[in-house]
Amino acid sequence: MSAALQLLRREMAIAWGRGGGLMVTGGFFAGATLLLPLASGPEPERLAQIAPGAAWTVLALSALLGLERLFERDYEDGALDLMAHAALPLEFTCALKCLGHWLATGAPLALLAPLAAIALGASPALAPLLFACALAGGLAFAFTGGIGAALSLGARRGGLLTAVIVLPLFVPPVIFGGGALDAFTAGLPWRAGFALLGAYAAAAVALGPLAMAAACRNALS
Amino acid sequence: MTQALAFLYNPHRFMAFSAWAAPLLGALALALAAAGLWLGFTAPEDYQQGDTVRIMFIHVPAAWLGLFVYVCLGGASFLSLVFRQALADAAARAAAPIGAVFTALALATGSLWGKPMWGAWWVWDARLTSVLVLFLFYVAYMALRAALDDEAKGARAAAILALVGLVNVPVVHWSVEWWNTLHQGRTVFAAGGSRAATVFLIPLLLMSLSYMAAFGALWLVRIRGEVWRRRAAAAEARLAR
Numbered sequence: 001m002s003a004a005l006q007l008l009r010r011e012m013a014i015a016w017g018r019g020g021g022l023m024v025t026g027g028f029f030a031g032a033t034l035l036l037p038l039a040s041g042p043e044p045e046r047l048a049q050i051a052p053g054a055a056w057t058v059l060a061l062s063a064l065l066g067l068e069r070l071f072e073r074d075y076e077d078g079a080l081d082l083m084a085h086a087a088l089p090l091e092f093t094c095a096l097k098c099l100g101h102w103l104a105t106g107a108p109l110a111l112l113a114p115l116a117a118i119a120l121g122a123s124p125a126l127a128p129l130l131f132a133c134a135l136a137g138g139l140a141f142a143f144t145g146g147i148g149a150a151l152s153l154g155a156r157r158g159g160l161l162t163a164v165i166v167l168p169l170f171v172p173p174v175i176f177g178g179g180a181l182d183a184f185t186a187g188l189p190w191r192a193g194f195a196l197l198g199a200y201a202a203a204a205v206a207l208g209p210l211a212m213a214a215a216c217r218n219a220l221s
Numbered sequence: 222m223t224q225a226l227a228f229l230y231n232p233h234r235f236m237a238f239s240a241w242a243a244p245l246l247g248a249l250a251l252a253l254a255a256a257g258l259w260l261g262f263t264a265p266e267d268y269q270q271g272d273t274v275r276i277m278f279i280h281v282p283a284a285w286l287g288l289f290v291y292v293c294l295g296g297a298s299f300l301s302l303v304f305r306q307a308l309a310d311a312a313a314r315a316a317a318p319i320g321a322v323f324t325a326l327a328l329a330t331g332s333l334w335g336k337p338m339w340g341a342w343w344v345w346d347a348r349l350t351s352v353l354v355l356f357l358f359y360v361a362y363m364a365l366r367a368a369l370d371d372e373a374k375g376a377r378a379a380a381i382l383a384l385v386g387l388v389n390v391p392v393v394h395w396s397v398e399w400w401n402t403l404h405q406g407r408t409v410f411a412a413g414g415s416r417a418a419t420v421f422l423i424p425l426l427l428m429s430l431s432y433m434a435a436f437g438a439l440w441l442v443r444i445r446g447e448v449w450r451r452r453a454a455a456a457e458a459r460l461a462r
Contacts, residue, residue: 155368
């Protein structure tokens, strides 16, 4: 157990430190949110309509950012080889890596997402749901994104390839979360969308590590 | 089923089988397409959709095939990943571009149908979106295969991705029930029997069978090409030594 905790701490330190972490993802998040009113005009009514969806989209895109740090460096300096032969199963290691990535970048972004939505003109009543959606969605993004990151190990231009692989996998959580936010804004029952988002996140946490470990073993073979 | 697969695993037997099966399926596809198109174009106009209903004979089978080919791709990937069958990997690699073309055809014809019917080339409804996602899965599969230099590693990474993408197939299939928006609900396989008229159903059925046969023929031809390519690469490697 202590090995697992050590590993989690290490992964969080990697995701957080050395030019990663909130500085970069948060900066990207703020910058992309800023572009929206600049591109579509600052009229409050129009912005308020798209505010929750815009914050949600930018959140999904920000989740792509740190993915290449997840496996690439460990693969290049041989640490991944050691992890594959360690006592901890590689599946568990991959799950811890994604969890650390989510704790260091996804969870702080979940705090920023309601701020961005409110700044764009969404109702503050939406903030708790957007926060919850961003937490669950971030977990789904981290664990599906890890699959793409592990699969593109050893490829040239791996970062771009990861995005191409991962974006289609992001579609269901984006739809479910967006549906829940939309329904909440319209005063309709929103629990179904949120429950589906949670189900997708749970499935990603359960099944993603299997694919990630298989992809890592393939890259190391 | 497993015996048929075991029979085809042997590349020599596969080559002997496909040498006559591929042209046969191709001829069958042409004959069925001729009959289906003839019946489709002589069918009366739909009272609501008018002439545009004929697009359905091209569109609906393409959408079905886009999905079906992905299931084939996933099945072949599973066989290549778990049982390390080289021929199954060749089949997966050969299926991807065919499926991408069927999916693109479904998207293009759907958009041509949507303009007169819905007044828009594209609407963001659930089914359209999921077919687009399916297309993106094909693109990701081919991009991943192309990006990895080591062919064996690329094959296995792509197979893992294909299995992950299979999760998407039920999403496509049941998205109509999930979101039930602009796109009309199920017609052909609706509960309580089909709601489509028989004059439209027969050409649709013929066209679907034609598409299936065409896919079979193209797939076999492409697998044969892949087998030849590998034999050539192996021969080249032997000569280089």
